[in-house]
Amino acid sequence: MTQPTDPTNQTVTKNQAAATHTDHVEADLHDAVAQGSRLLDPGMSLTLRPMRYPQFYEMFRDAIKNTWTVEEIDLHSDLSDLHTKLTPAERHLVSRLVAFFATGDTIVANNLVLNLYQHVNSPEARLYLSRQLFEEGVHIQFYLTLLDTYVPDEAERFEAFAAVENIPSIRKKAEFCFRWIDSIQDLDRLETKEQRRQFLLNLICFGTCIEGLFFYGAFAYVYFLRSRGLLNGLASGTNWVFRDESMHMAFAFEVVETVRTEEPDLFDAEMAGQVRQMLMEAVDAEAQFAEDLLGGGVAGLSVADMRAYLENVADRRAVQLGMPEIYGTKNPLAFMELQDVQELSNFFERRVSAYQVGVEGSVSFDEDF
Ligand SMILES: [Fe+2]
Numbered sequence: 001m002t003q004p005t006d007p008t009n010q011t012v013t014k015n016q017a018a019a020t021h022t023d024h025v026e027a028d029l030h031d032a033v034a035q036g037s038r039l040l041d042p043g044m045s046l047t048l049r050p051m052r053y054p055q056f057y058e059m060f061r062d063a064i065k066n067t068w069t070v071e072e073i074d075l076h077s078d079l080s081d082l083h084t085k086l087t088p089a090e091r092h093l094v095s096r097l098v099a100f101f102a103t104g105d106t107i108v109a110n111n112l113v114l115n116l117y118q119h120v121n122s123p124e125a126r127l128y129l130s131r132q133l134f135e136e137g138v139h140i141q142f143y144l145t146l147l148d149t150y151v152p153d154e155a156e157r158f159e160a161f162a163a164v165e166n167i168p169s170i171r172k173k174a175e176f177c178f179r180w181i182d183s184i185q186d187l188d189r190l191e192t193k194e195q196r197r198q199f200l201l202n203l204i205c206f207g208t209c210i211e212g213l214f215f216y217g218a219f220a221y222v223y224f225l226r227s228r229g230l231l232n233g234l235a236s237g238t239n240w241v242f243r244d245e246s247m248h249m250a251f252a253f254e255v256v257e258t259v260r261t262e263e264p265d266l267f268d269a270e271m272a273g274q275v276r277q278m279l280m281e282a283v284d285a286e287a288q289f290a291e292d293l294l295g296g297g298v299a300g301l302s303v304a305d306m307r308a309y310l311e312n313v314a315d316r317r318a319v320q321l322g323m324p325e326i327y328g329t330k331n332p333l334a335f336m337e338l339q340d341v342q343e344l345s346n347f348f349e350r351r352v353s354a355y356q357v358g359v360e361g362s363v364s365f366d367e368d369f
């Protein structure tokens with residue numbers, strides 16, 4: 001007598017169920033290769049040869065060349081700056097900055113592993129995301145070390161981690177992040193165009209608004225202080241983080257471009273409007289943070305300049321996404337012009353030997369960067 005092969009049938013044997021499941025997996029794999037599945041099609045593709053997305057694999061290899069460790073960063077010279085050189089207003093700026101750093105990268109890491117990894121169906125891209133997760137871990141360690149070094153008082157350290165709840169300008173930024181995490185938390189599979197658009201908005205939010213704008217805002221304060229000869233330890237660690245974040249953003253743009261090539265109709269006018277709105281909300285949240293940081297009057301950096309810088313960054317992100325500028329604002333911060341040129345040119349031109357010595361953890365930071 002022939003046994004039923006329907007896996008939902010209660011009388012099916014274990015072996016037959018396993019065989020049926022294997023048949024389905026093989027059929028799915030065969031279909032994926034034959035039909036050319038797309039990046040956001042649900043699944044766990046395992047095929048690295050033939051390689052469908054070599055651009056993500058190359059990004060994974062590039063990221064490994066940029067390996068660094070927190071132990072290479074010497075923060076101790078910063079302590080005398082903190083105690084003897086900084087004004088009370090500058091100290092307030094630094095304490096707010098540290099409070100933001102305390103939780104910022106953890107939020108990014110959580111979204112990465114809970115949302116992005118699940119839906120970007122390419123083993124090459126998942127390789128990159130696994131590397132990015134490692135880098136976010138190093139950033140979290142760096143900021144924890146920074147906090148422990150700068151803030152000796154235990155109660156103040158606890159407060160820094162509570163800032164995400166207690167300090168309105170930091171809470172506003174966290175709420176912005178959580179809203180976009182929550183928007184796709186219940187999506188197990190990206191079946192419909194609407195679900196794929198939701199996913200893309202999350203990816204764009206994290207790549208351009210959080211890593212590409214909130215973090216760039218934070219870097220600007222660090223490089224402002226460095227331009228005045230202050231907190232060079234923080235700046236040297238930030239150089240490494242800056243390069244990592246530039247890569248994370250480049251990866252997000254690459255995913256967006258790949259999806260745009262495969263499914264151009266996802267990028268309609270409504271989504272462009274949502275991205276524009278999202279960028280403007282991010283600028284407003286970061287500008288409120290600037291008012292908090294600079295409200296005490298930090299000589300040489302005004303709230304207006306900071307807002308203009310953020311608008312300029314948002315314009316660049318819009319253009320990188322193939323959209324028109326939103327504000328048309330020039331960058332007033334000369335010390336960031338230099339940094340942004342380095343972002344574009346130095347990253348890929350950096351000598352391989354410098355990276356490789358860096359991997360061994362026995363080199364001081366290349367000050368040219
Ligand atoms: Fe990070």
Ligand SMILES: [Fe+2]
Nearest residue numbers: 108211245248
């Ligand atoms: Fe990142």
